[in-house]
Amino acid sequence: MRSRNSHSMSGDVLLLSALAGVAILFSLGVLVSKDNFYSSLFMSVTLIFVAAVYALFNLQPVFVLIVFIFVGAIGVVTVALAATYRSEPERQVSRFWIAPVVITAFIIGFSIYSYALFIPQPVSPSEIEFELVNFLSITEYLLIVLFLISLVVLLLLSVLKIVIGGRS
Amino acid sequence: MATIDILSVSVIYAASFAILLVGYLTALSSKDVIRLLIALEMMFGAVFMALIPLFSIAHLANAAFGIAIITIFASSGELLILISAIVILDRQKKSIYTSAITIGGDRV
Numbered sequence: 001m002r003s004r005n006s007h008s009m010s011g012d013v014l015l016l017s018a019l020a021g022v023a024i025l026f027s028l029g030v031l032v033s034k035d036n037f038y039s040s041l042f043m044s045v046t047l048i049f050v051a052a053v054y055a056l057f058n059l060q061p062v063f064v065l066i067v068f069i070f071v072g073a074i075g076v077v078t079v080a081l082a083a084t085y086r087s088e089p090e091r092q093v094s095r096f097w098i099a100p101v102v103i104t105a106f107i108i109g110f111s112i113y114s115y116a117l118f119i120p121q122p123v124s125p126s127e128i129e130f131e132l133v134n135f136l137s138i139t140e141y142l143l144i145v146l147f148l149i150s151l152v153v154l155l156l157l158s159v160l161k162i163v164i165g166g167r168s
Numbered sequence: 169m170a171t172i173d174i175l176s177v178s179v180i181y182a183a184s185f186a187i188l189l190v191g192y193l194t195a196l197s198s199k200d201v202i203r204l205l206i207a208l209e210m211m212f213g214a215v216f217m218a219l220i221p222l223f224s225i226a227h228l229a230n231a232a233f234g235i236a237i238i239t240i241f242a243s244s245g246e247l248l249i250l251i252s253a254i255v256i257l258d259r260q261k262k263s264i265y266t267s268a269i270t271i272g273g274d275r276v
Contacts, residue, residue, distance in 0.1 A: 047213045059220075081254065085264055
């Protein structure tokens, strides 16, 4: 007879499913959106969620490569290109959708959090054991993380400037 | 750290195929080359996702990391070339619509 734990999904699988589901939803946004600017933004968010799956499996080097090379460089160039050749600057979705979206996201997030918190997770023998041993000391690692966060803020500022410039 | 079992692998491959399919549909329905570029980036995103289970094999982890680095840089270079091709197309044809492209391939 199999135990109850073998039937229940672990929190990790649930988190993985949530990340993959959100990535698929954003990719559908690319297909549905008629404006190339929003499509490129949805595409960037999809790729960030794909990179987040790497982070979930503790593969931070690949996460950094995807987010900063692929999304940070190519993705932002695509966003800029789409903003340059933009033909429909008006908003497609009403602002009234913000409230139901926030409420739904809160309910889904809290249910996933409470599910992972209250149900014990089964122990699986296979884990990804990839790590860069002694690649950097912890202080240098934190410094690099700080630099990468500031780089993300700079990248987002440029995208924000394009959005504000497009409206005015 | 998340454990990678057959369920996780199934979720990863299903999501990868879904993103790839959306990328194909976007490419098929694209009327301009920028949308084609976005679709191509989505397809590369699906490929990156499909690489994750390769890291679960212990003696292949470093090789998988090498494959991931090569894939990321090769696809980035390919997309940069496509971006420059879009700019050149706009300068030559004064249009970025795919209908402006009437002939393709090398001349023999």
